[in-house]
Amino acid sequence: MSNTISWQESPVKKRLEAHLPGEIPILPMRRYVSVVILREFDSTAVLTTEGQTLDVEMVRSGRKYSEPISRVLLQKRKQIAPERRAGRAFNRDRGLGKKCVFLNGMCGKCPDCLIYGFAATSGEGAHRSRVLTDSGFAIRPYEAMQRSITLNAIDDSTKGGVSGSAFAEREHIRPQVFFPTIETAVDVTPAEFLYVLRNILTTTRYGAESNRQGFVNNHVVALLFGHGELISNLSLTQGVYDRLREKGGERFHEFPLERSEVEKAVMDVLEEEAKRSYLPVDVCAGEELAAFLAGVRDLWRNEEANAEWLQELESDQQAYLAKLK
Amino acid sequence: MKRFAYRIRIELEDYLFFASMEKGKVAETAPLIHNYALAYALSWAISPYYQEKQAPGYEKQLKPLNEEGVYIFPASPLEVTHRLMQYNTTSEPLWMMRPQSLGYPNWGFIKCLRPGSRFETYALSHNPLSFPPRIRLGKWMSQARLEVEEVALERGTGKSSPIMVNVQDLPRLPATFTSMYNLLPTRLVKEAEWGEAVEGYRIKKMEGQQVEEEFLPESAFWWR
Ligand SMILES: [Zn+2]
Numbered sequence: 001m002s003n004t005i006s007w008q009e010s011p012v013k014k015r016l017e018a019h020l021p022g023e024i025p026i027l028p029m030r031r032y033v034s035v036v037i038l039r040e041f042d043s044t045a046v047l048t049t050e051g052q053t054l055d056v057e058m059v060r061s062g063r064k065y066s067e068p069i070s071r072v073l074l075q076k077r078k079q080i081a082p083e084r085r086a087g088r089a090f091n092r093d094r095g096l097g098k099k100c101v102f103l104n105g106m107c108g109k110c111p112d113c114l115i116y117g118f119a120a121t122s123g124e125g126a127h128r129s130r131v132l133t134d135s136g137f138a139i140r141p142y143e144a145m146q147r148s149i150t151l152n153a154i155d156d157s158t159k160g161g162v163s164g165s166a167f168a169e170r171e172h173i174r175p176q177v178f179f180p181t182i183e184t185a186v187d188v189t190p191a192e193f194l195y196v197l198r199n200i201l202t203t204t205r206y207g208a209e210s211n212r213q214g215f216v217n218n219h220v221v222a223l224l225f226g227h228g229e230l231i232s233n234l235s236l237t238q239g240v241y242d243r244l245r246e247k248g249g250e251r252f253h254e255f256p257l258e259r260s261e262v263e264k265a266v267m268d269v270l271e272e273e274a275k276r277s278y279l280p281v282d283v284c285a286g287e288e289l290a291a292f293l294a295g296v297r298d299l300w301r302n303e304e305a306n307a308e309w310l311q312e313l314e315s316d317q318q319a320y321l322a323k324l325k
Numbered sequence: 326m327k328r329f330a331y332r333i334r335i336e337l338e339d340y341l342f343f344a345s346m347e348k349g350k351v352a353e354t355a356p357l358i359h360n361y362a363l364a365y366a367l368s369w370a371i372s373p374y375y376q377e378k379q380a381p382g383y384e385k386q387l388k389p390l391n392e393e394g395v396y397i398f399p400a401s402p403l404e405v406t407h408r409l410m411q412y413n414t415t416s417e418p419l420w421m422m423r424p425q426s427l428g429y430p431n432w433g434f435i436k437c438l439r440p441g442s443r444f445e446t447y448a449l450s451h452n453p454l455s456f457p458p459r460i461r462l463g464k465w466m467s468q469a470r471l472e473v474e475e476v477a478l479e480r481g482t483g484k485s486s487p488i489m490v491n492v493q494d495l496p497r498l499p500a501t502f503t504s505m506y507n508l509l510p511t512r513l514v515k516e517a518e519w520g521e522a523v524e525g526y527r528i529k530k531m532e533g534q535q536v537e538e539e540f541l542p543e544s545a546f547w548w549r
Contacts, residue, residue, distance in 0.1 A: 126376050234339065
């Protein structure tokens with residue numbers, strides 16, 4: 001068996017090349033790749049505003065079911081900020097963007113600035129983000145979620161081992177809050193897309209850096225290649241709600257959700273939406289996605305292939321910066 | 326000469342923010358959508374990813390659309406609700422997407438529009454148009470869903486129009502109007518009336534079971 005893994009020859013790159021531009025365009029070309037992510041939170045601590053109350057919004061429950069419900073909210077800035085942080089730490093390890101300060105004085109030249117956008121704090125110049133996101137909405141209503149969390153805690157404590165104190169309860173609850181979210185990269189090269197994907201897959205903590213809680217599992221459910229955006233987070237969540245409620249009955253939200261059930265509902269919504277779309281959408285999911293992600297893992301674990309990818313990322317961006325001059 | 330008219334409903338699927346007014350520590354979002362923003366959101370006009378200067382070239386980028394014979398009016402609210410959010414530029418500098426040097430305070434509040442808010446507008450065109458099912462708007466590039474319906478149109482004249490119009494895009498200034506929004510880069514007014522009849526179009530739309538007629542004044546991007 002051959003051990004040679006190369007970025008240039010990899011099926012990962014071939015899959016991306018079929019849809020994404022070979023060079024970064026000056027003007028929008030509208031080549032979209034969406035990463036559909038089911039974000040699973042093990043704690044709701046991170047979802048609070050100013051560390052106290054949960055951030056909640058009243059929206060229509062489903063697309064079919066129209067009564068309004070309160071949903072816990074994952075604001076878009078709370079999704080992107082930690083992922084950018086992961087990318088910037090990775091860049092610094094490679095000696096890149098050392099002069100680029102996120103809070104003020106962005107360099108405008110590193111992968112972070114060029115992909116996620118920047119606005120100069122001194123002088124002029126701004127780059128639009130090529131990564132688009134939306135606020136995420138929890139599937140279940142806030143009140144029912146709270147109720148099931150309490151029920152779970154009681155369950156755990158009656159099974160023994162856990163004292164009934166409020167503190168212990170909090171330590172042992174597993175809220176399993178799911179946010180179906182989509183992150184869309186527009187007009188990125190294959191190497192740039194892998195950078196965005198790396199940030200998504202390696203970020204496990206959302207919220208303030210000092211916060212010990214907020215562990216998140218980002219489950220990638222599908223990649224969508226196309227010429228536009230298929231669906232918004234809100235609409236996706238509402239579609240998932242409809243399906244789970246149809247299956248589980250009116251009180252489905254009083255019980256913890258199974259990840260596999262949620263993933264299946266997400267796929268159903270995406271497929272239905274893809275069927276309705278006037279423009280072609282190429283959906284990479286299931287076994288094909290598993291193979292794609294395994295290929296990505298091989299690349300990152302292989303020193304040469306990893307270096308090859310990063311070299312291409314750099315040359316893509318250098319070529320773009322030269323065009324801007 | 327426009328031959329096709331479309332009635333467009335816009336529904337927000339996320340919070341929408343653009344600074345239209347500042348009152349102390351609150352940056353407010355007006356309950357309407359500027360037609361230039363819509364032209365960009367629909368990809369009729371495009372601007373490069375990188376902008377050397379912060380000022381966008383509206384005139385240069387929008388005027389070619391007049392030759393193509395397409396126009397879209399500003400969108401008026403059908404149903405809008407607000408939400409106040411606190412921001413802190415030291416921890417979230419890009420959220421405002423505007424450098425601090427331009428005079429934003431370090432912290433304050435943003436009054437944004439909530440998901441579910443709905444707007445309506447019209448687009449006119451010489452050739453048939455197709456529209457994307459969703460667009461992105463505002464400082465946060467928030468997603469919105471479009472519902473588009475073709476409506477009948479006829480050339481005609483009129484002395485008043487019930488819809489929101491862009492003063493910069495009108496050949497003749499209205500004599501009166503009910504409300505005015507100073508929404509950069511231009512002024513938008515509602516329920517404009519002219520001293521004498523101006524050129525435009527009558528469109529027929531279904532409102533429930535009834536057919537209603539509305540007059541839309543002839544407009545072109547950056548006409549004045
Ligand atoms: Zn940078």
